[in-house]
Amino acid sequence: MTAMVPASAGSSRREPALGAVEQTRRKHGDQLLVGRGGYLDDHEPPGTLHAAILRSPHPHARIRSVDASAARRCRSVRAVVTGAEALSLAEPLPHFFDPSLVGGRTTTVRVLAVDKVRYVGDPVAAVVADSLADAEAALDAIDVDYEILPAVVDAEDALAEGAPTVFDEWGDNVLIRFPFAEGDPARALAMAPHVIADEIRIQRYQTAPMEPRGYLAHWEPTGKLTLYASTQIPHPLRTNLSTIFGLSEDRIRVVATRLGGAFGHKFNGYPEEPLVCLLSRMTGAPVKWVETRADSLLVGAREYIHRFSVGFDDDGRILAITDRIIGNIGCLATWGGWSMTYPAGMTLPGPYLVSDYDIESIAVVTNKAPWNGARGYGKESATVAIERMVDLVAAELGMDPVEVRRRNLIPPERFPHWTVAKHLDSGDYRGALDKVVELAGYHRQRELQRDAREQGRTRGVGVAFELTPEGGDFAGSYVRGFDTSTVRVSPSGAVTVLTGVTSLGTGSDTGIAALVARELGLTVDAVSILQGDTDSCPYGFGNFSARSLATGGGAAVLAAREVRERMALAAGVLLDTPPEGLVFAGGHVHTADGGRSIAFGAVAEQVYRRAYAVPGLDQPLLEATKVDRPRNLTHQPDEHGRMSAYPTFPYSTHVAVVDVDAETGQVRLLDYTCVEDCGVQINPRFVASQIYGAIAMGVGGALFEELPYDSAGQPLARTFTQYLVPRANDLPAIRLDHQCTPSPYTLLGTKGAGQSGVGGAAASLASAVNDALAPLGVRITTMPLSPPTVLRAIRSGGKP
C-alpha cells in the first residue's frame, strides 16, 4: 500500500487560516508546581499489596533450580511466583516490535526467566507481601541455583568468531542488519580526490526520567482487570495483556497515569506489566510495583560505534559516505529499544545531498540489559556521526565548517526529496544554518576564539545540523502512524476531547485542547482533554516519535469540525438563518452580519432538549470521532526500492561554544544557540520547552551521562551519584529561534517537536570540543567527553 501524496494534494489538506491558536500555559500546570500532580505511586487503593522482583545477579547463567519455599514462609508474604510456575499462568509476551517482522531474529520472552538469565537484572521470581519491605526481605529467602555461563558485554567481542552466544539457537549475536545504500559508493570513494576514514564511539546512556516506571494492577474476582501504569502506550499494553492472559480486551482497563518524564523509557513491553496483573490474580488484591532507580538505570538506550569513510572534493563537496554502525542493544527483550538501530542508519546521510552512500546498521545482542526507546531514537547517533564527518572534511581542507555544511545541504528547491529510506517533506536547511550563524554571532565567536587562544585558553566553537525523522509508522506492529480522537459536547456546552494519543507532560494535551477550542470559537478553559484511559478513550497508539499533534491533534480538529457543522445546523434553526455563514467565536455562534448570536452552550442545550421536536433540529449527535495521519508514508518499496516509514522531518541547527580546561579536561559550555524548524507551531511555549529539554539531554549525553559495565558484565551506575545528569549550572542560557517550513503532509503543517535537539546538542558539543583541541593536534572519537576522557586525549598529544 503506497500512501504518498504529492505536495500539491497535501497542501490542499490545510485549511484556510483560522484565528490564532490561543496561547495558554499548561493545563493543570499549577497542580504540578505545588506537587499535587498525582503520579502512579500516589495511587494506593485500600488493601494494596506490594511486589518485589528477584533479579539475576549474573549476566549469563543457566537456572538449574529455584527454591522459593522459604520465601513463602516469610512475614506477610501472600504469594511467590517463579518462572517455571508462571509458564502455565501467562503466555509469552508480545514484542513491542518483533524484529522478525522486518527480517530479524527473535526470541520467546516469558514474564519471568525460565531456563536462562541473560543480563544482570533479568527477572527470575517475584514476591507479594503486605509491605514492600517484607516483599524485598523475602527475596533473600529465594534460593536460585545458577550455572554461570560465559558472558559477552562488548559488541565487537560479540561479533567475533567463537564468542559466547546470548541466544544459542541463533548461532551468533547478530539480531539484524539494516542496509541503506544508493548509487555506487565504492566507485565514488575510489574516484574522490580526498577520503577520510575514522570512527566515533557513543557510550551507553539513557534518558533518566525523574519518575521511574510503576504499575498497579487489580484483577477483581469478577474477572475485570484494571492496570494503572506509568506508561506512554496504554492501548497496545491492554492488547498485550489480553494476549498474555487470554482475557478478552473489553474486560481489561489500562489507565496511563500522569507521567513524570517518559522519553521512550515508558514504552510498553516490559515483563513487570503482566507480572503485577498475574500477582493480583494470585492474591485477589491490588498489587503495586514501582521501579527503583537501580532498576531504572538498567535500561539501556544508546551505545554505538560508527566506522565511516567520507569522500569529498577540493571544494568540500561530499561525494560518498560509508558507515558501518554497530549498536550494542544488550539482550533482546520484548521492550522495543533494539529498533533504534533502524533510524540510526536510516537518518543518514542526514540533511546533505549525497548520491552515493552505503550504510549498514547492525543490532548486536550482548549480556547487558536491553534497551528501551529513548528520545532521539538512534537519530541522535546518526547526527553525531554525519556531523563528525563534515567537520573532518572542513578540517582536512582548512575550510570553515559552516561553509562545508552550506555547500552540501539539500537546497530548498529539491523538496520533497527522496533518499533510499526517507521522503524528505520540506525545508529550508540553508536558511536555518544562516539563521543560527547570525543568532549565535558565529563569526564574532570565531574572533573571540582567536583572542582566547592567544591568551592560552582552549576555546572551541562547534556547529551541528540535526535532521529528526518523526511520526514513524510501522505496519504489522502496534507502532502506527495514525490516531483517533473524539470531540463531545455536553448539554451545558462543555467540550471533552478523548484521544488515543497520550501526553508525557510535554503540553501536547493543552495544544490539542487549544486546537479544538479554536475550531469551536471557545477558550482553552472550556475544553477538557481525556487521555490514557482505555475505557473511555478511542483506541490509539499513545506517545512516541513526536506524533501527538500530527495524529491525535489532527483527528481532534477533524472531529471538532464535524461537531461544529452539526451545531451550525442547529444554530441556524435557532437563529432562523442559513447555517453556512455562521461564525463560532467568543463562546457564541454569530450570524454572518454579526447582528445576532446565541451562546455555544445554549445551542447544545437546545439540541439535547428539543431535537426531533423542533423542525430542523434533527442532528442530536454532538459527538464525532475521527482518524488522522500524516501523509507521506510509503509502506512498500517503490520501483526504485525506496520507502519511507517517517512522514515528517523537523530539523534544527546548533552552535556551541566551549572552553576546555587543558589541565583537567573539564569542558565548560559557555554559549549555546539553536534554530529549529518543526513546521507550524501550535504553542511556541511548549515547543521551546521541548527544545530546551532535548538540548539539556544531548549535553548530558555528550559530556557525562554513562551506564558503564565492568568486563564481567556488572552494571556500575546504580544511583544518580554514579549516573550524572546535567543540572541548571551545567547549562548556559539557551538562545533559541525558529524557522517555519510547514509540512505539506499534515493537517496542521506540524512536523513534531519532541525529539529535535538531542542529536544537535551532542554533535555540536563533540564538534566544539574537537575544535578546541585541534591546535593541540588532538581529537576525541569516544563519547562522553568527560574530563578523564578529554584529559587522556590531551596528554596523549594526538597519539592513539
Added chain:
Amino acid sequence: MIRTSLRYHRPATPEESTAILVEYAGDVVVLGGGTMILPMMHRAEVEAGHIVDLRGLGLATVTEEGRYVRIGAMVTYGDLLDSDVVAREAPLLRRMAGAITGGNQLRNLATAGGAACYGNPSSDVPAVLVALGATMCLHGPAGERRVPAAEFFVDAFRTAVGGGEFLMWMEVPRLVVEVGYHKLKLCEGSGPIVTAAVVRDGGRTIATVGAASVTPLRFDLTSCVDSGVDTVDELIRDGVVNPWTDVLADGRYRRDVAGAVVRRAVADLREG
C-alpha cells in the same frame, strides 16, 4: 525499602548512647543526618536491627570553646553556612560547605560529622578537617577519646571510630591562618574528584589533598611556594602513590589532575 525490623533509639546522654552501641554491636547504626545511611539501608547495602539517633544529645550547635570552634556531630552543612562563628573563625569550613554536591535538601539534612564518619574517600569533608588540624572527639566505653583528624581517616570507608564509639564533635583550632580551596568535580551533580585545601600558618604552607587517595594527603609546599619554582605538580604526583578509583574517575585521572588542583588552591589563597 528497609527490609529489617528496626528499633529506633533516641538516647539522652552519651553514656546511654554508648551502652546501646555496645549492646547491639554489629547490628546497630548511628543516625546523623541520614542522607547516606538511610538510602543505603533502603537499598539493602547496610542491614541493622537498631538505629541510634543522636538528635537527643544536643550536638547540633557550633560554639566557641577557648582556642577552638566546636562543631557538633549533628551540625548540618546549612548550619555551617549560617554560622557567624564559622564564617569568622573557620572560613575554610564555610567554603567547603558552600561547595558540596547536592541541593537544599542535602544541605539541610546532611552533617559534616556524618560525612567524616562515613569515610568516603570521594568526600569534601575529610581533607578540610585534616587541613585545619581538627580534633575528632569521640565518646565510647572508656569515655571521651580525642583523635587528630589526620589519624581519624584510616582507609576507604574506615575511620578510627571503634566499638561502642560515636562522634560527639569536631574541634577546629581558631588560628589566624590564610586558606585557599579548590574542588574539582566532573559536573554539578558529581561528587568531588580531587579537592585541595591550602593553609598558610606562620612560615609554612601546607596543602591537604582530598579524594585523590583513600585518605587525605598532606604536602608541605613551603619550599616550592617560597622559591617560586613550580615544582608542585611533581611533588603532588609523586605523593599520590595509591590513587582512589571509583565509577566517576579512575586513579590515573585523579593523580593527573591533583597538581593542578593544588596550584589552584594556592592561587585562591594568594587572591585571598
